[in-house]
Amino acid sequence: MTPTVGTNRRAFLLGSAAAAAGVMLGACSTGDDTAGDDTAGNGTKGGGGKADGVGSSKKPLSAPAEFHEAPMLAAQVKAGDLPPVKDRLPARPYVVPHNWLEPGKFGGELRMMTPKVSDGQVREYMYGHSILRYLNDGMDIGPGIAESWESNADASEWTLHFREGLKWSDGKPWTTADILFWWEDLVLDEDHSAVPPDEMRSGKGTLAKMTAPDDFTLVLTYDAPAPLTADRLATWVSGGNGDVGPIWTLPRHYVEQFHPKYNPDAPADWASKDGVFYTKADFVRNPECPTLTGWRVTSVKEGEVLRWERNPYYWCVDPDGNQLPFVDRLIMSVVQDAQVGKLQVQEGRYDYVHGPFAQLALADVAGLKETADRSGVETVLWDNGDGTGNACFFFNYDYHDEKMRKLIREPAFRQALSLAFNRAEVQKAVHFGMGEATTGTMSPKAVEYHVGSEGPDVYRSWRDAYNAYDPEAAKKLLDELGVVDKDGDGKREMPGGDKLTIVLTFAANPNDVVSQSNNLMVRDWRRIGLDVREDPIPPESMDPGWQSGKIMGRGDWGVGDGPNCLVFPQWIVPIEPTRWAPLEGQFYNVRGTPAENAERDKDPYDRTPPRMEPEPGGPIERLWKLYDQCKVEPDEMKRHQLVWEITKIHVEEGPFFQGSVANTPSLTVAHRDLGNVPRKENLAQGGFTAPWIHPTPAVYDPEAYFWRNPDEHGGSGAGA
Structure with a gap:
């Protein structure tokens, strides 16, 4: 051939x-x-x-x-x-x-x-x-x-x-x-x-x-x-x-x-x-x-x-x-x-x-x-x-605290935080009006989003899903989840009344773009009544804490992968432990090996390495099935269609990672x-x-x- x-x-x-x-x-x-x-x-x-x-x-x-x-x-x-x-x-x-x-x-x-x-x-x-x-x-x-x-x-x-x-x-x-x-x-x-x-x-x-x-x-x-x-x-x-x-x-x-x-x-x-x-x-x-x-x-x-x-x-x-x-x-x-x-x-x-x-x-x-x-x-x-800007935010879908993990896994919670973020201000203040406001996607240059008429439509639906600045809609979503101010201190609590603090962790000494983007995002979240704390840590401490489920959310990594969504799909499909679903990504790594069935009697967070299976019928299990089909499909157009199905899960049940301003200019001097x-x-x-x-x-x-x-x-x- x-x-x-x-x-x-x-x-x-x-x-x-x-x-x-x-x-x-x-x-x-x-x-x-x-x-x-x-x-x-x-x-x-x-x-x-x-x-x-x-x-x-x-x-x-x-x-x-x-x-x-x-x-x-x-x-x-x-x-x-x-x-x-x-x-x-x-x-x-x-x-x-x-x-x-x-x-x-x-x-x-x-x-x-x-x-x-x-x-x-x-x-x-x-x-x-x-x-x-x-x-x-x-x-x-x-x-x-x-x-x-x-x-x-x-x-x-x-x-x-x-x-x-x-x-x-x-x-x-x-x-x-x-x-x-x-x-x-x-x-x-x-x-x-x-x-x-x-x-x-x-x-x-x-x-x-x-x-x-x-x-x-x-x-x-x-x-x-x-x-x-x-x-x-x-x-x-x-x-x-x-x-x-x-x-x-x-x-x-x-x-x-x-x-x-x-x-x-x-x-x-x-x-x-x-x-x-x-x-x-x-x-x-x-x-x-x-x-x-x-x-x-x-x-x-x-x-x-x-x-x-x-x-x-x-x-x-x-x-x-x-x-x-x-x-x-x-x-x-x-x-x-x-x-x-x-x-x-x-x-x-x-x-x-x-x-x-x-x-x-x-x-x-x-x-x-x-x-x-x-x-x-x-x-x-x-x-x-890139598809998110130089910095993106993503919760740890496998966070160790059960109550917070349950809230993180609610699409409406993540959607509310995305709608509360004023990306237009980031675009103006950080990127001089350049780039495109985005919910957070894979690269806009990826081949799958330039095929026929459906490819661009799928991309735009993902980009625009939750990128509008609408704090009132964000408040309504939180209210419907029961994330409301129960004690009158001006800060929203968990649905059961427990204190809610969102911790944004990032590698210490971030560059100016990451720092400015994070600061504006934190400010916007606080404006809708959320208690947010920034937590800079040494870079060498990030992976152990993240992969064990101890870190709640990150704000120091951009999504720039392409030229197609399958050659390096870790952002859209959790298949390893460094991105938004680390314990489930680690479980994907051990499928088909003796480790898949080992330590079944242990808590997922106590296993070596920490790992857990996805929820039956949940978004990650469905993403895995679609990706497994992609890997063996020789017909290129059918692979594109499978990627569109993967993307639709991100649109309907995401955002699993949240961007700000994508595809901004990159500076070189000569x-x-x-x-x-x-x-x-x-x-x-x-x-x-x-x-x-x-x-x-x-x-x-x-x-x-x-x-x-x-x-x-x-x-x-x-x-x-």
């Missing part, structure tokens, strides 16, 4: 919200809803995101007739230290297909910022190890190190064809043995901490069988349909230590020396996350570890700076045949204090900063524009694409001399920065960024 390479979706238009943001924000980036076409991609004039090209080619581009390389590499070829460029590239290299690209120049260095050396954000800049990759803001799936793929009719067997001639950064050949090592010697090794990713499980939850007929072909065989395999292979960024995605491939020729199967002298703690294996196998922390990314690390100074140089064997080229990357070197300085980082950006210390990583927000635009002459940077606004950084109008859906599983900016190929005047930015001969 020919693979389905993504699904076309129209972007959700937000023209009125953009207009409300005023001239200053409007000047940063404009919008265009034109989707990428199938045939463009040979480069456009103008450049740096100011070109007319929109989106990315959906079909792989043909390899150019000849290839070109950076002067620093050409010099090494001439000296006999490197093979010619055509011998360093695969037989069919990946041709970056973005329609906004203009011909670039080699050279220079790029100064960047990162919170810490080992942080997963560093990896989100580079798609180099990934099997497949997202294009057009998640509308399409394109090739990665696998150049093609197909499945059988019921999606129970998938075959991946990898690029012949692919090489690691040390020049050693890549083969399927580099994947089998990860699978057989790490994932299937009981002494190792690696876990199989979702794409290696069938719709029944059982592990796939992995075989490699040859060095460049991999076959995944499942015991049931696994229709989401391609989507899941495109998510995250693979490689390294797996902190923002599964590893999938490692340079076996280098890392097997740290594995006791191949080296009896390997340390006893080899398999721990900070043990010798993970440390040595991490291309970000260990300059000796070969990589498939566009740049390779040359030095690491923990807590200070991370330095990279171009990978001479990088397997991607631009449409003109230039081996990427264009920029010679990256210098990533570690800045943990967000306020210090913002000041340094204004001082011109950095050339490119992906705003979400540096906690840059719309409130920083004015300062950045005022200092633009000094800093040399411009502000770039891409759509966030030096005015830096080319091929797309603007919103270049992107098929205006950008999609919120979810980690849609890795930004990796999806826009920073390896194609270039300096128009490289001699002014480190030059081609400057040292790192």
Whole structure:
């Protein structure tokens, strides 16, 4: 069967919200809803995101007739230290297909910022190890190190064809043995901490069988349909230590020396996350570890700076045949204090900063524009694409106190709190009038909400269900539940007369957007007679308290997942213990294992780990049944319809999580001399920065960024 390479979706238009943001924000980036076409991609004039090209080619581009390389590499070829460029590239290299690209120049260095050396954000800049990759803001799936793929009719067997001639950064050949090592010697090794990713499980939850007929072909065989395999292979960024995605491939020729199967002298703690294996196998922390990314690390100074140089064997080229990357070197300085980082950006210390990583927000635009002459940077606004805003609120559906849990599970109680929240004020005060008021949903860019006429209708019904500011309606709902002021102190009590205090817990030191949103929400709830207490706690205390049912409600997490609702469905279906129904999510995890029937005689909160079954016929049991159908349904349209049914449960019996203002602009800064950084109008859906599983900016190929005047930015001969 020919693979389905993504699904076309129209972007959700937000023209009125953009207009409300005023001239200053409007000047940063404009919008265009034109989707990428199938045939463009040979480069456009103008450049740096100011070109007319929109989106990315959906079909792989043909390899150019000849290839070109950076002067620093050409010099090494001439000296006999490197093979010619055509011998360093695969037989069919990946041709970056973005329609906004203009011909670039080699050279220079790029100064960047990162919170810490080992942080997963560093990896989100580079798609180099990934099997497949997202294009057009998640509308399409394109090739990665696998150049093609197909499945059988019921999606129970998938075959991946990898690029012949692919090489690691040390020049050693890549083969399927580099994947089998990860699978057989790490994932299937009981002494190792690696876990199989979702794409290696069938719709029944059982592990796939992995075989490699040859060095460049991999076959995944499942015991049931696994229709989401391609989507899941495109998510995250693979490689390294797996902190923002599964590893999938490692340079076996280098890392097997740290594995006791191949080296009896390997340390006893080899398999721990900070043990010798993970440390040595991490291309970000260990300059000796070969990589498939566009740049390779040359030095690491923990807590200070991370330095990279171009990978001479990088397997991607631009449409003109230039081996990427264009920029010679990256210098990533570690800045943990967000306020210090913002000041340094204004001082011109950095050339490119992906705003979400540096906690840059719309409130920083004015300062950045005022200092633009000094800093040399411009502000770039891409759509966030989230469904709730940077912060959302959700009760613990499995809260340990029986009386409060019963109230939390009343849809009318949660609906009352949603109607009492003045989102228009948050939109104006926090987001400068941009974005869209929302009850709280999955991403408005998710494919299921752009299919036919029903998809957009289903999305709007969820978004608008309880987002109107109507405190009188909220009071009426509470009154009908018996949540009234019984003792005359001005605060409502529980239906039985017990004291009612809503505790909003969040990680200490929240960013400004989270803090402002929470403050306005708490104020609104107090105005309808609710006693609300804010409870900042250390981040490390959050998961244990939440997963044991001891924390009542959270206000420090946004819902940004996509590009479809099934590839990472944890917000709409409780299948793990970190979101709105933690004990039931944990029970889903143990279904079909001995733990499912263990400790039946114990209170759910005393089990190890704490877990409980859903109420028979209740919303969670019905969500599970629909999701289980989705996982084995090979027909894409039928899966969309199942997602609509899931959504209707959220509309009728939710909100299970509550948003404020969705799809607000996400701020990035780029030096005015830096080319091929797309603007919103270049992107098929205006950008999609919120979810980690849609890795930004990796999806826009920073390896194609270039300096128009490289001699002014480190030059081609400057040292790192």
